[in-house]
Amino acid sequence: MSMKIALVGIGKIAIDQHIPAINSSREWELAATVSRHGGIEDIENFADIQTMLDARPDIECVSLCLPPVPRFDYAVAALKAGRHVILEKPPGATVSECRTLEAMALDGGVTIYATWHSREAAQVDLARDWLRDKKLNSLRIIWKEDVRRWHPGQKWIWEAGGLGVFDPGINAFSILTKILPVPVHVTSAELRFPENCETPIAADIAFAHPSGAPVTAEFDFLEEGTQTWSMIIDTSGGELLLEEGGAKLTINGVEQADSTALAETEDGSNPLLGGEYTRLYARMANLVKAAQSEMDLSPFMHVSDCFLLGKRVTVAPFHE
Amino acid sequence: MSMKIALVGIGKIAIDQHIPAINSSREWELAATVSRHGGIEDIENFADIQTMLDARPDIECVSLCLPPVPRFDYAVAALKAGRHVILEKPPGATVSECRTLEAMALDGGVTIYATWHSREAAQVDLARDWLRDKKLNSLRIIWKEDVRRWHPGQKWIWEAGGLGVFDPGINAFSILTKILPVPVHVTSAELRFPENCETPIAADIAFAHPSGAPVTAEFDFLEEGTQTWSMIIDTSGGELLLEEGGAKLTINGVEQADSTALAETEDGSNPLLGGEYTRLYARMANLVKAAQSEMDLSPFMHVSDCFLLGKRVTVAPFHE
Numbered sequence: 001m002s003m004k005i006a007l008v009g010i011g012k013i014a015i016d017q018h019i020p021a022i023n024s025s026r027e028w029e030l031a032a033t034v035s036r037h038g039g040i041e042d043i044e045n046f047a048d049i050q051t052m053l054d055a056r057p058d059i060e061c062v063s064l065c066l067p068p069v070p071r072f073d074y075a076v077a078a079l080k081a082g083r084h085v086i087l088e089k090p091p092g093a094t095v096s097e098c099r100t101l102e103a104m105a106l107d108g109g110v111t112i113y114a115t116w117h118s119r120e121a122a123q124v125d126l127a128r129d130w131l132r133d134k135k136l137n138s139l140r141i142i143w144k145e146d147v148r149r150w151h152p153g154q155k156w157i158w159e160a161g162g163l164g165v166f167d168p169g170i171n172a173f174s175i176l177t178k179i180l181p182v183p184v185h186v187t188s189a190e191l192r193f194p195e196n197c198e199t200p201i202a203a204d205i206a207f208a209h210p211s212g213a214p215v216t217a218e219f220d221f222l223e224e225g226t227q228t229w230s231m232i233i234d235t236s237g238g239e240l241l242l243e244e245g246g247a248k249l250t251i252n253g254v255e256q257a258d259s260t261a262l263a264e265t266e267d268g269s270n271p272l273l274g275g276e277y278t279r280l281y282a283r284m285a286n287l288v289k290a291a292q293s294e295m296d297l298s299p300f301m302h303v304s305d306c307f308l309l310g311k312r313v314t315v316a317p318f319h320e
Numbered sequence: 321m322s323m324k325i326a327l328v329g330i331g332k333i334a335i336d337q338h339i340p341a342i343n344s345s346r347e348w349e350l351a352a353t354v355s356r357h358g359g360i361e362d363i364e365n366f367a368d369i370q371t372m373l374d375a376r377p378d379i380e381c382v383s384l385c386l387p388p389v390p391r392f393d394y395a396v397a398a399l400k401a402g403r404h405v406i407l408e409k410p411p412g413a414t415v416s417e418c419r420t421l422e423a424m425a426l427d428g429g430v431t432i433y434a435t436w437h438s439r440e441a442a443q444v445d446l447a448r449d450w451l452r453d454k455k456l457n458s459l460r461i462i463w464k465e466d467v468r469r470w471h472p473g474q475k476w477i478w479e480a481g482g483l484g485v486f487d488p489g490i491n492a493f494s495i496l497t498k499i500l501p502v503p504v505h506v507t508s509a510e511l512r513f514p515e516n517c518e519t520p521i522a523a524d525i526a527f528a529h530p531s532g533a534p535v536t537a538e539f540d541f542l543e544e545g546t547q548t549w550s551m552i553i554d555t556s557g558g559e560l561l562l563e564e565g566g567a568k569l570t571i572n573g574v575e576q577a578d579s580t581a582l583a584e585t586e587d588g589s590n591p592l593l594g595g596e597y598t599r600l601y602a603r604m605a606n607l608v609k610a611a612q613s614e615m616d617l618s619p620f621m622h623v624s625d626c627f628l629l630g631k632r633v634t635v636a637p638f639h640e
Contacts, residue, residue, distance in 0.1 A: 188480070304625065
């Protein structure tokens, strides 16, 4: 028996990832979309969420792929209507509003799931397992991509609350907080804001690790050519290299076999993300069945901490 | 039987508030200070915390009155040495580090208390009780003070992580989160940064309230003359006016009698803060006796959210 799901916000990420993942799942049936700009072929589309919720009581779950700022009101509408809710990353525009949603879901007896797709990348679990008993010497995150290639026309990313380079950077933090066996916290950050944007285009961040080992992150949104989503982790057991956003793992120079089924990457729209969303929807199905929620906000908290204590530097204006 | 306490960071707030509050309490005995710049008469002073912890195993509790950025390492040292910890507001430089401290205290079986002195202002509890059954129409926070008068020479307040005008502003948020019966979250903020400072000197903030009622805050650090720490709250039951940082309460034009003992304000160094710290130390004694911790980070979370989604505007440089 599959559960009916509505997808809200039919943009690039919905079309590239959510729809193929839902369509490939036996547990979910895409029953409706909500989009002011039109939906997709053969699926009923609604211009606003309340109309959909009123018209389709058979839809048990709502997946929100909107930008973070408007997402809260949609989540509240869905929760008030007794539906389960899946949140794209970042789970909201503020950490406080996510806590409010979590409390609402608990009160209403429904599931809410703050997803972190990069945590589902093929080799992340293997990296976590290998690191568990190693002493950390250093950890360096390098997350450099071309915003014009991956976020074409996404004006919201440059508006206050849109996170700028932390929109991809939060993916690194979501992996970091999954693979490290101990918590870290930001101690300094330099945020570089284009003079015509409200969010940063680049950042350098330092974390404190209990062992004193240096943990750093370099984010850049203007990287042309080779795109880099890597972590270089030096430990008592040698070097772990996690590349391609968690899809490729090399330990002491030896590339590790992919631990996940290759079949999951067949949608092929973006090899770096292949399978991640399939696993998110499988996890959501399990959470609903178990009547549980999952709302780990630690990656978002680190982003928020960067903005809280970061130094702000103004750099050249950004033009698409 | 009084408990021995060490005070770390002997600056303005320690001398104006913490020391009188500890000295007036039968439950606490000021047994040592930690300060690189010298302590106070008749109390043993240590230049660094580890020396104090090693030399004075009889001291059960450590109260940290340092600026937020260096505070974490001191708290870790005290917790590792099995001491209870009191944190001045804000409880740290990042929300994540506060969560780490909370987990450490839980693991170590000691008490940690993130204090919010403004929550202990004389009329805050009365305001909370009155608001409990009212429908909110609007809430306006006006928090305007002269930084040169209240924070002379405190350079850290202008450095990244020092919070700027949110250092007093977080007091307003600590009251807001105590008196409102439902949670709110920041939806927009404008932060005004002096061109020579890393933290804002003024801010305008809007919150979302479940009822849709407008909830706003205006913070200004350049207010000369009359100082304003007020909340104007319009409700179904009329207007509640909380002034002087929570010390004065007027409901529908009638000033309410002070619900707390006047005797608590006798130190007199700052009439707005009188009694708040006495109550914080009384609460800490109760927490220690009950083997509990209190770490409500919601005021800090709202500050962090303001930085996360705030628009940044550059304004004239600030010179002391």
